[in-house]
Amino acid sequence: xxxxxxxxxxxxxxxxxxxxxxxxxxxxxxxxxxxxxxxxxxxxxxxxxxxxxxxxxxxxxxxxxxxxxxxxxxxxxxxxxxxxxxxxxxxxxxxxxxxxxxxxxxxxxxxxxxxxxxxxxxxxxxxxxxxxxxxxxxxxxxxxxxxxxxxxxxxxxxxxxxxxxxxxxxxxxxxxxxxxxxxxxxxxxxxxxxxxxxxxxxxxxxxxxxxxxxxxxxxxxxxxxxxxxxxxxxxxxxxxxxxxxxxxxxxxxxxxxxxxxxxxxxxxxxxxxxxxxxxxxxxxxxxxxxxxxxxxxxxxxxxxxxxxxxxxxxxxxxxxxxxxxxxxxxxxxxxxxxxxxxxxxxxxxxxxxxxxxxxxxxxxxxxxxxxxxxxxxxxxxxxxxxxxxxxxxxxxxxxxxxxxxxxxxxxxxxxxxxxxxxxxxxxxxxxxxxxxxxxxxxxxxxxxxxxxxxxxxxxxxx
Amino acid sequence: xxxxxxxxxxxxxxxxxxxxxxxxxxxxxxxxxxxxxxxxxxxxxxxxxxxxxxxxxxxxxxxxxxxxxxxxxxxxxxxxxxxxxxxxxxxxxxxxxxxxxxxxxxxxxxxxxxxxxxxxxxxxxxxxxxxxxxxxxxxxxxxxxxxxxxxxxxxxxxxxxxxxxxxxxxxxxxxxxxxxxxxxxxxxxxxxxxxxxxxxxxxxxxxxxxxxxxxxxxxxxxxxxxxxxxxxxxxxxxxxxxxxxxxxxxxxxxxxxxxxxxxxxxxxxxxxxxxxxxxxxxxxxxxxxxxxx
Numbered sequence: 001x002x003x004x005x006x007x008x009x010x011x012x013x014x015x016x017x018x019x020x021x022x023x024x025x026x027x028x029x030x031x032x033x034x035x036x037x038x039x040x041x042x043x044x045x046x047x048x049x050x051x052x053x054x055x056x057x058x059x060x061x062x063x064x065x066x067x068x069x070x071x072x073x074x075x076x077x078x079x080x081x082x083x084x085x086x087x088x089x090x091x092x093x094x095x096x097x098x099x100x101x102x103x104x105x106x107x108x109x110x111x112x113x114x115x116x117x118x119x120x121x122x123x124x125x126x127x128x129x130x131x132x133x134x135x136x137x138x139x140x141x142x143x144x145x146x147x148x149x150x151x152x153x154x155x156x157x158x159x160x161x162x163x164x165x166x167x168x169x170x171x172x173x174x175x176x177x178x179x180x181x182x183x184x185x186x187x188x189x190x191x192x193x194x195x196x197x198x199x200x201x202x203x204x205x206x207x208x209x210x211x212x213x214x215x216x217x218x219x220x221x222x223x224x225x226x227x228x229x230x231x232x233x234x235x236x237x238x239x240x241x242x243x244x245x246x247x248x249x250x251x252x253x254x255x256x257x258x259x260x261x262x263x264x265x266x267x268x269x270x271x272x273x274x275x276x277x278x279x280x281x282x283x284x285x286x287x288x289x290x291x292x293x294x295x296x297x298x299x300x301x302x303x304x305x306x307x308x309x310x311x312x313x314x315x316x317x318x319x320x321x322x323x324x325x326x327x328x329x330x331x332x333x334x335x336x337x338x339x340x341x342x343x344x345x346x347x348x349x350x351x352x353x354x355x356x357x358x359x360x361x362x363x364x365x366x367x368x369x370x371x372x373x374x375x376x377x378x379x380x381x382x383x384x385x386x387x388x389x390x391x392x393x394x395x396x397x398x399x400x401x402x403x404x405x406x407x408x409x410x411x412x413x414x415x416x417x418x419x420x421x422x423x424x425x426x427x428x429x430x431x432x433x434x435x436x437x438x439x440x441x442x443x444x445x446x447x448x449x450x451x452x453x454x455x456x457x458x459x460x461x462x
Numbered sequence: 463x464x465x466x467x468x469x470x471x472x473x474x475x476x477x478x479x480x481x482x483x484x485x486x487x488x489x490x491x492x493x494x495x496x497x498x499x500x501x502x503x504x505x506x507x508x509x510x511x512x513x514x515x516x517x518x519x520x521x522x523x524x525x526x527x528x529x530x531x532x533x534x535x536x537x538x539x540x541x542x543x544x545x546x547x548x549x550x551x552x553x554x555x556x557x558x559x560x561x562x563x564x565x566x567x568x569x570x571x572x573x574x575x576x577x578x579x580x581x582x583x584x585x586x587x588x589x590x591x592x593x594x595x596x597x598x599x600x601x602x603x604x605x606x607x608x609x610x611x612x613x614x615x616x617x618x619x620x621x622x623x624x625x626x627x628x629x630x631x632x633x634x635x636x637x638x639x640x641x642x643x644x645x646x647x648x649x650x651x652x653x654x655x656x657x658x659x660x661x662x663x664x665x666x667x668x669x670x671x672x673x674x675x676x677x678x679x680x681x682x683x684x685x686x687x688x689x690x691x692x693x694x695x696x697x698x699x700x701x702x703x704x705x706x707x708x709x710x711x712x713x714x715x716x717x718x719x720x721x722x723x724x725x726x727x728x729x730x731x732x733x734x735x736x737x738x739x740x741x742x743x744x745x746x747x748x749x750x751x752x753x754x755x
Binding site: 171172173181210211212213216217218239240241243245249250252253255256258259262263267268273274275276277279349350397399 | 485486488489499503504505506530531545546547548549550551686687689690691692693694696697698703708722725726728729730
């Protein structure tokens with residue numbers, strides 16, 4: 001296979017027209033030959049900058065060297081030392097702003113496709129039945145992990161590898177957190193990828209108890225004082241949806257992105273034979289410009305709707321990954337940028353019939369450093385719609401903080417925790433991921449879970 | 463997996479089950495609810511806690527077969543298992559945290575409509591255990607739809623049954639009975655707790671507002687996760703948006719926007735689905751309020 005060192009080996013994808021009508025995975029990934037070819041582009045730098053860009057610090061040149069040599073099992077061993085969820089990360093990490101943004105290859109040409117190579121290695125290992133290895137001796141100490149999302153799975157995996165007896169408590173009926181309820185099948189296959197990586201964590205000895213709502217079914221204090229846990233990690237995420245507070249928002253046909261995606265992803269409403277209903281809008285607006293907005297829009301499109309993204313800033317300010325925006329456009333999502341909703345119009349039966357919007361222009365940069373959108377006078381117009389999906393971000397659920405005495409939170413309801421160790425204001429209680437930072441990315445949550453596992457190990461080794 | 467250890471047929475399409483769920487049984491209180499998911503493909507169905515046995519580790523649920531999921535749930539027998547059973551969810555009844563001495567000073571009337579009698583029962587029972595006597599009206603369209611009357615009589619100081627058609631007890635809807643108690647029997651109430659179909663709760667609230675009696679209602683809107691994640695259960699209460707799953711399910715009935723709640727309740731009921739319900743059951747709700755036609 002010929003390789004232009006300045007250009008990436010292209011990755012195969014489902015045709016946009018075809019994939020807009022199905023929930024199969026969009027990106028098909030590299031095969032052996034493509035992966036080995038792409039691996040040759042890595043310069044194997046002595047001081048690998050890519051590694052510094054990775055929140056879990058994966059030794060990237062080492063695993064790429066193994067891929068180049070065709071020794072995939074060795075490549076998987078390298079990655080497994082750092083990450084419990086490589087098949088997930090290879091798919092949903094924003095590599096362009098992390099490892100790949102630091103790649104020296106990227107100075108002149110395109111950076112090495114680190115994410116796609118990671119995915120290749122993880123998929124190969126799964127298809128060949130290779131599991132991560134457990135080595136450590138049992139420590140005889142129990143740790144409770146709250147939440148089975150990216151931070152919880154990572155923390156639990158690392159602690160199990162260090163010899164701790166770990167139980168994950170999950171509020172929903174299935175493990176995976178946002179990987180299961182939030183990110184759609186076409187970006188992250190649930191059975192083949194997520195369930196398999198959860199099984200890998202279980203193979204390390206981690207127990208998972210589903211249907212336990214911490215703060216309701218049992219409290220953190222009860223876990224520590226009555227159930228014999230020596231430490232607790234809180235990785236309960238940021239699950240509370242925000243609404244705009246505009247008129248008409250309680251009309252039938254207005255959903256939070258969380259509701260829409262949970263019905264579709266966790267409850268599998270899109271699949272034949274599943275009982276949970278989902279409203280298949282004919283004309284849908286998704287308000288917001290983040291990755292979740294793209295996920296909701298592309299889901300609504302696959303359910304048969306004409307879908308608009310309504311975002312108050314411009315294309316450059318879209319918080320979603322470039323790849324997601326690109327995919328959304330390819331599939332036919334219509335972008336109404338510099339547009340802000342003012343009111344949802346409701347018919348006599350209480351259903352959405354449209355949305356009054358106003359055009360915006362960008363003014364001076366605001367506190368976030370982005371240019372502040374300002375309404376253009378007299379530019380109001382109406383979008384005819386039957387569905388509005390609000391994707392304005394989420395905040396941490398107060399269920400845990402409000403039922404745990406001595407657990408400090410900040411004004412955004414985020415748990416206060418030390419970055420390096422995850423230590424909270426309460427002895428023996430650690431936290432990380434979106435519950436601490438507010439909604440962020442899978443890999444940042446994994447980084448926090450990793451740091452907390454180290455913090456917990458130090459705490460329990462005292 | 464959660465084992466069904468008791469199943470009883472209470473009345474017209476209303477079933478009672480005891481489910482083995484030790485964590486829930488240990489920590490639940492009256493006013494809270496659980497979510498049941500029967501099998502891999504099932505919906506997450508929210509149901510109010512109707513009783514619990516902390517020692518036996520069981521929780522009692524009562525449900526009426528109004529949709530596809532509850533119809534399937536009724537097919538399960540003792541010894542079989544539900545795949546998922548989560549809880550307790552929501553806040554406990556605010557009465558639970560009130561000082562007992564304060565509660566004893568109050569005259570409390572519970573108003574139970576149809577299958578809403580089930581969530582009323584554990585509250586009345588809990589109060590009885592604390593030595594607080596309360597009155598209770600059980601309303602239904604006719605005698606056959608009255609449930610848990612004997613159980614209620616054991617825990618309430620006075621139990622009044624009202625049927626729309628007069629086939630049993632007082633002839634009239636629950637509002638007629640409230641008026642009868644207040645106007646003709648000289649009863650004075652400081653608090654009403656009304657649980658039943660939305661339309662019943664709405665009209666009870668209109669009456670109690672007139673009478674100047676504070677009223678608590680229990681809302682049971684469409685939900686998915688039940689933990690505050692999806693916002694499907696949002697309601698307008700006063701000037702605020704509340705999530706029934708984490709802020710409720712009980713609210714000050716005089717502040718709830720019932721008309722909006724009733725519209726939202728229809729969201730997943732298609733024309734087709736409603737037609738089936740009309741044909742099979744005559745109505746999509748089953749209270750004794752007398753306001754539905």
